[in-house]
Amino acid sequence: MNKGQATEKNLEGQKLNKRSLSSAFMLDGGQNAALQWLVDTKAPICVFLITGVKFEGVIEAFDQYTISIKDIKNRQQLIYKDKISTLSVKRGASPVNIPLNERQGRDK
Numbered sequence: 001m002n003k004g005q006a007t008e009k010n011l012e013g014q015k016l017n018k019r020s021l022s023s024a025f026m027l028d029g030g031q032n033a034a035l036q037w038l039v040d041t042k043a044p045i046c047v048f049l050i051t052g053v054k055f056e057g058v059i060e061a062f063d064q065y066t067i068s069i070k071d072i073k074n075r076q077q078l079i080y081k082d083k084i085s086t087l088s089v090k091r092g093a094s095p096v097n098i099p100l101n102e103r104q105g106r107d108k
Contacts, residue, residue: 021089035062038089045069047079048086055079056090 024037038045038059047055047069057071067084069077 044090046088046090047084049083050085
């Protein structure tokens with residue numbers, strides 16, 4: 001195995017072991033990888049808009065222009081990416097289990 005193959009293999013191993021938002025961003029090439037990591041891990045986040053408004057919740061989905069966030073009260077917000085100032089993972093918080101529909105939320 002040459003040096004190039006060893007480096008390639010190390011990168012593949014790192015991709016499988018993404019443990020943070022920053023490693024997902026750096027290893028997989030940017031914004032989409034980082035957002036997909038947030039969707040997959042259901043990590044609780046804070047999103048600050050350029051107007052100063054703060055949203056907290058879990059990213060449900062995203063596309064080229066928008067991010068869909070669901071909060072703990074099962075309210076969904078669609079936010080345009082160009083209006084986001086800052087997005088951060090909430091420290092010390094564990095992944096949030098949000099009910100899939102309102103009925104499940106009322107049963108608990």
